Amino acid sequence: MTSLPPLLPASAIPLDHPGRAFVTGRTPSFACRADQRFSYTLQIPSGYRDDGPPMPLLVLMHGTRRRTDAPLDHLTGFAEENGWAVLAPLFPAGIGDPDDLHNYKFIDYAGTRFDHVLFAILDDVAERWNIDVARFALHGFSGGGQFAHRFLFLHPSRLSAVSIGAPGRVTLPDPSVGWWRGVGDLPGRFGVDWAPELVARVPTQLVIGSDDDGSAELAIVESxxxxxxxxDRINALARALDDLGGKPFVDVVPGVAHEGLKVLPAVRAFLAGLPR
Structure with a gap:
């Protein structure tokens, strides 16, 4: 296995050094060491310290358009008020297929395991910052919501909470149906066991705008x-999670269509209400 180049930890940069500005506040976009096709940006709140208890982390998974700056802008206040770091990975379109927009949503495609890419990014974060990456909260909207709930089914022990926003296609937690419509053959396909009791323990929000229909755009993709x-689809997922004993919180935001930024206040409220 090829060794990765070391990272300069934030703790090695003196507080009065100009370089400190690049590892606090809004960071630059860093390439993932393990696979430089992928990158990530963080919002590090002013309360960050190099020592002491690690700071909690929210991972913000983008949608199909791969926009990360605006959601980070909207969550800067949350990071400051609640003392969370916010991580925005970037999985570019066209990985494995120059015309592809969607494959990260299904976790595994053409030799790329997008969950493993996220883990590699988290390893980079842990090496540079005093941030807790062992268990983290995850929010994704639309395409990011697809990634988020499938990641929940594969890796529930890594999540302190998950917020699933308006996914266009859902996977139900049904082990009798193959991936991606169900969770059949997770050991063979992903090397993980199906653990419904762990999935049920993760605090889960399902969030969607009241005016988010999506029937026209959903008609052109595989049902x-x-x-x-x-x-229809988020309610089917909610019922299935409820049947597992998970008791997901369904949050319908009044007057909002398919607008990820406009559901973020509800996401912030959900996260801020979690036990600390």
Whole structure:
């Protein structure tokens, strides 16, 4: 296995050194050491310290358009008020297929395990910053919501909470149905066991705008068999998680269409209400 180049930890940069500005506040976009096709940016709040208890982390998974700056801007206040770091990975379009927009949402495609890419990014974060990456909160909207709930099914022990925003296609926690419509053959495909009791323990928010129908755009993609609108599909996922004993919180934001930035206040409220 090829060794990775070392990172300069934030703790090695004196507080009065100009370089400190690049590892606090809004960081530059860093390439992932393990696979430089992928990158990440963080929002590090002013309360960050190099020593003491590690800072909690929110991972913010982008949607199909790969926009990360605006959501980070909207969550800067949350980071400051609540003392969380916020990480925004970037999985560019066209990985493994120059025309592809969607494959990260399904975790595994053409030899790329997007969950493993996220783990590699988290390893980089842990080496540079005093941030808790062992268990973290995860929010994704639309395409990011697809990634988020599938990541929950594969790696529930890594999540302190998950917020799933308006996914266009959903995977149900049904081990009798193959991936991606169900969670059949996780050991063979992903090398992980299906652990419904762990999935049920993760605090889960399902969030969608009241006016987010999506039937026209969903009509042109492969159906997941769970209805023709985003509300149909998120409600099917909610019922299935409830059947596991998970008691997900369904948050319908009034007057909002398919607008990820406009559901972020509800996401912030969900995260701020978690036990500390």
């Amino acid at each position: 997941d068999g769970n209805g023709s609108t985003r509300h």
